[in-house]
Amino acid sequence: MTETAPGENGRKAHWENVYSTKAENQVSWFQEAAGTSLELLAHPGISQSSAIIDVGGGASRLVDALLDRGHTNLTVLDLSAASLAATRARLGARSAMVRWIEADITRWQPDSTYDAWHDRAVLHFLTTDSDRAAYLHALRRAVRPGGLVVIASFALDGPEKCSGLPVQRYSPVTLAALLGDDFTPIDSRSERHATPWGSEQSFQFSRFTRTSAAA
Numbered sequence: 001m002t003e004t005a006p007g008e009n010g011r012k013a014h015w016e017n018v019y020s021t022k023a024e025n026q027v028s029w030f031q032e033a034a035g036t037s038l039e040l041l042a043h044p045g046i047s048q049s050s051a052i053i054d055v056g057g058g059a060s061r062l063v064d065a066l067l068d069r070g071h072t073n074l075t076v077l078d079l080s081a082a083s084l085a086a087t088r089a090r091l092g093a094r095s096a097m098v099r100w101i102e103a104d105i106t107r108w109q110p111d112s113t114y115d116a117w118h119d120r121a122v123l124h125f126l127t128t129d130s131d132r133a134a135y136l137h138a139l140r141r142a143v144r145p146g147g148l149v150v151i152a153s154f155a156l157d158g159p160e161k162c163s164g165l166p167v168q169r170y171s172p173v174t175l176a177a178l179l180g181d182d183f184t185p186i187d188s189r190s191e192r193h194a195t196p197w198g199s200e201q202s203f204q205f206s207r208f209t210r211t212s213a214a215a
Contacts, residue, residue: 011104011125012079018163020082034062034120036191040150040207041066041116043186049073051114053142055105056121058083067094077101077108106134110142117143120152120203124167132168132178140182140210149183149208151175155190158202172206183208 041052048070054062058078066074074097078084081102088095101108105122117139126132143149153170154162161167170178172188188206 014163014165016080016082018080034060034065036189036205037062037118037120037150037152038065038069040205041118041148043116043148043207045146046116046148050116051075051112052116052118053077053114055117055119057118058087060087060120062118062120063087063098064091067091067097072097075099075101075114077103077105079104105138106131108138110138112142113144114142114147115144116148116150118150123151124153124169125162125165127166127168136179139179143210145210145212147210149179149210150205151208152191152203152205155202155204162201170204170206172204175204175206176208179208182210182212184211 046052049072051073052066052071053075054060055077056079057063057076058080060076063074063076076084076087076098079102084100084102088098088100091098106126123132123135126135139149153175154167156169156171158169159167160169172185176183176185186207186209188204191203191205192200
């Protein structure tokens with residue numbers, strides 16, 4: 001793999017194909033309920049009116065659960081238009097309560113700040129230094145000082161590939177090292193995710209607070 005592969009266009013084509021050709025419960029990462037994510041987002045300072053962004057959440061049911069809990073300031077960002085369209089269709093009229101952003105996180109320029117950032121789908125697919133640096137740039141720009149960051153990734157004993165793509169696996173320690181001094185670790189936990197066909201994938205979830213303003 002070269003430094004630029006698969007690139008913005010290649011990534012988008014890959015995920016548009018996945019979400020255009022597979023049903024919601026035919027992908028390994030499908031969750032009926034995002035229990036761990038909800039628990040970690042339930043943090044002091046995060047209220048029903050807090051601005052929360054779910055990065056790579058186009059096909060996730062996390063937004064459904066947050067709406068059920070009365071959250072009113074939600075944003076979902078995803079590279080795939082097909083995944084966003086499917087979730088909007090599932091939500092029906094409630095989709096108007098959510099801001100939807102179709103963008104590649106490595107090219108995205110935040111136009112507002114958020115109280116909480118959630119990602120269970122994106123960072124571990126960024127396998128080049130340049131893509132990870134772009135992700136961190138967006139993260140620093142998007143999360144206000146004191147804001148909450150919840151990132152889930154494949155753990156060190158998790159799969160080496162997902163959806164045919166290589167992934168970067170993390171421990172809480174290596175993820176904290178990647179995020180650097182701008183983010184203070186709060187806690188972490190491991191999770192064995194059961195895929196729709198009964199196999200297991202090892203994830204780690206880490207929670208941080210934003211400790212300084214964007215440079």
